[in-house]
Amino acid sequence: MQNKEKYKPNYWMPPTECVDWVHKDHVDTAPIWCSVDLRDGNQALIVPMDLEDKIDFFRYLCKLGFKDIEVGFPAASDTEYALCRTLIENNLIPDDVRIQVLTQSREHIIRKTFAALRGAKSAIVHLYNSTSVAQREQVFRKDKDAITQIAVDGANLMNRYAAEHPETDWYFEYSPESFTGTEPDYAAEICNAVVDIWKPTPDHKMIINLPSTVQMAMPHVYAQQVEYMSKNLHRRDSIELSVHPHNDRGTGVADAELGMLAGADRVEGTLFGNGERTGNVDIITLALNMYTHGVETNLDFSDMPDVVAHYEKYTGMKVGPRQPYGGKLVFAAFSGSHQDAIAKGMKWREDKGEDEQWTCPYLCIDPHDLNREYEADVIRINSQSGKGGVAYILEHNFGYSIPKKMREEIGYMIKGISDHQHKELRPDEIFEAFDDEYINVFDPVDITDATFKRLSGYKDDNHIAVAIDVDIDGETYHLTGDGNGRLDAVSNALRKTPYNFKYDFVTYSEHALESESDSRAAAYVAISDANGWVYWGVGIHDDIIYASVNALVSAINRMNKISHFVK
Numbered sequence: 001m002q003n004k005e006k007y008k009p010n011y012w013m014p015p016t017e018c019v020d021w022v023h024k025d026h027v028d029t030a031p032i033w034c035s036v037d038l039r040d041g042n043q044a045l046i047v048p049m050d051l052e053d054k055i056d057f058f059r060y061l062c063k064l065g066f067k068d069i070e071v072g073f074p075a076a077s078d079t080e081y082a083l084c085r086t087l088i089e090n091n092l093i094p095d096d097v098r099i100q101v102l103t104q105s106r107e108h109i110i111r112k113t114f115a116a117l118r119g120a121k122s123a124i125v126h127l128y129n130s131t132s133v134a135q136r137e138q139v140f141r142k143d144k145d146a147i148t149q150i151a152v153d154g155a156n157l158m159n160r161y162a163a164e165h166p167e168t169d170w171y172f173e174y175s176p177e178s179f180t181g182t183e184p185d186y187a188a189e190i191c192n193a194v195v196d197i198w199k200p201t202p203d204h205k206m207i208i209n210l211p212s213t214v215q216m217a218m219p220h221v222y223a224q225q226v227e228y229m230s231k232n233l234h235r236r237d238s239i240e241l242s243v244h245p246h247n248d249r250g251t252g253v254a255d256a257e258l259g260m261l262a263g264a265d266r267v268e269g270t271l272f273g274n275g276e277r278t279g280n281v282d283i284i285t286l287a288l289n290m291y292t293h294g295v296e297t298n299l300d301f302s303d304m305p306d307v308v309a310h311y312e313k314y315t316g317m318k319v320g321p322r323q324p325y326g327g328k329l330v331f332a333a334f335s336g337s338h339q340d341a342i343a344k345g346m347k348w349r350e351d352k353g354e355d356e357q358w359t360c361p362y363l364c365i366d367p368h369d370l371n372r373e374y375e376a377d378v379i380r381i382n383s384q385s386g387k388g389g390v391a392y393i394l395e396h397n398f399g400y401s402i403p404k405k406m407r408e409e410i411g412y413m414i415k416g417i418s419d420h421q422h423k424e425l426r427p428d429e430i431f432e433a434f435d436d437e438y439i440n441v442f443d444p445v446d447i448t449d450a451t452f453k454r455l456s457g458y459k460d461d462n463h464i465a466v467a468i469d470v471d472i473d474g475e476t477y478h479l480t481g482d483g484n485g486r487l488d489a490v491s492n493a494l495r496k497t498p499y500n501f502k503y504d505f506v507t508y509s510e511h512a513l514e515s516e517s518d519s520r521a522a523a524y525v526a527i528s529d530a531n532g533w534v535y536w537g538v539g540i541h542d543d544i545i546y547a548s549v550n551a552l553v554s555a556i557n558r559m560n561k562i563s564h565f566v567k
Helices: 037-044 051-064 078-089 107-116 133-140 144-163 184-198 219-232 252-261 283-291 304-315 336-352 374-378 387-398 404-421 427-438 486-494 544-563
Strands: 032-035 068-072 098-104 122-130 169-177 206-212 239-245 266-269 445-454 463-472 475-484 504-512 521-528 534-541
Touching (some): 032 283, 068 122, 078 107, 098 107, 122 133, 184 206, 184 219, 219 252, 252 266, 266 283, 387 404, 427 544, 486 504, 504 544, 521 544, 534 544
Parallel strands (some): 032 068, 032 266, 098 122
Antiparallel strands (some): 463 475, 504 521
16 A cells, blocks of 8 residues: 555545534435446446346335436436336336436437336436536546537527427436535536526426536534535526435445435335445435434335345345344344343333333344344354343243243353354254253152142241152152242252252242243242252243242253262
8 A cells, every 4th residue: 555645535525614513413314216227226236127027126215205217318228218118108107206327428329318217107307417627637638618518509409309308297307426525616517507598497307417427525514515516506496406426435325325415315226235336325225224313214114125136136245244234233232231221121121111212222222123133133142142142032022931040151161162162143942951951850869759748837838848750860759848938848858868968958949930820830940059059940830839849850950060979
């Protein structure tokens, strides 16, 4: 990287200060959205879409809520010409949708463009010519006057051909292509020359589109250029000021957002930012950024997996796993601290109610609003995960409300499995490990029967007697005992075996696994040995009494793995 001397800033700031946009903190109104997926996006594909895919994609874009859809460059492509004719002749264009087509400022191209649109109820004809210093000097080798004349000639031709087809409600758009490399005062001059020819009105506006054809500067520079144009265009109240940011410097979304703050009324872009080189601005990101600020976007991305599927089907492209809002991993938390904060945020929201403002840590949007699921998308478990994430999976996927004191132990166990296997663990794999290690562990101790009765004559009503049948290493024992509660009674009976059962109770909890009246019960028991080591067991049964006994037996058997009971 020793050639930096050949680079220098190559853009033009407005001749006057244009920083009103700085005083606005967010975009509070949705722009007019124009999808250019069928043209700008399509021309960037290795294998462009065929006519059938284009028609299907057009219908899907209408379903998402787009009202302006650029369908192609009909004079330059037979497929795009056929698309225009098919949409029009088969009445496939909704009454509230404007199709848009692109044309250069050349008579035979403009003539064929209007022919492609014959019979359309409403259409936008988008005229462009390049205006940047580099294009004027290197490509066209023309001065400003000659470049302006190209735009003027095209504008006059469009007036003429539109007059020949009064059955169509014509809308005109002009783009000074390579706007970001054009002196702002000259960009205003050439746009105004076109405005003066088309003579838009507040009731029938034209579009001035300001393409960031190649990003050349930081987003705040583009914002000042847009604001300058907004302040210096003729008939501003009769113009939809549009931006068309590309993404060469990776700031397409920022360009569009600051451009809207600076006065843009309209945005041209694509789903997931598909387009040549680094692509166009991603309309999904733009719209959902606004949605997270409480703004009505007028686009429907409420089923993001469906949007991803359609996009990938039509384009053959893949949505990256970290693509904002749409990627498979954008809501995934592997970090233990992130998982813990998200789980607590979810619980806080449940307690407060669904109407509470969304403020969940680490998640700028509720995944449910995009038809994404918490269990599948948010908490993901690998060797970097923590106790909170594992506990969340076990509770929300399988119904086990893990006691707080048990979570750390389970978390380390699951992390160890993931680390050893060098992979992410699916929820079913997490539960399988939890089940094998903790639930209804009946080897070597297995209580096969227990009968309880309450004893009278004690100060409290909780003194219980029990008779149990217990198998230990293949031998069966019939034992009795009593104690202050059922678990204490069972524990005292077990101590009468020839084995050295030495432990103390630490904690006990229980809950129903399902909401139905006949649901199973889950019980959690922790015991400690003489050295203070704690062992957890989980019991499952239709009867909560037997679930608690199973939990105690499971804890005892887990303790046996380390201390090994002997007669």
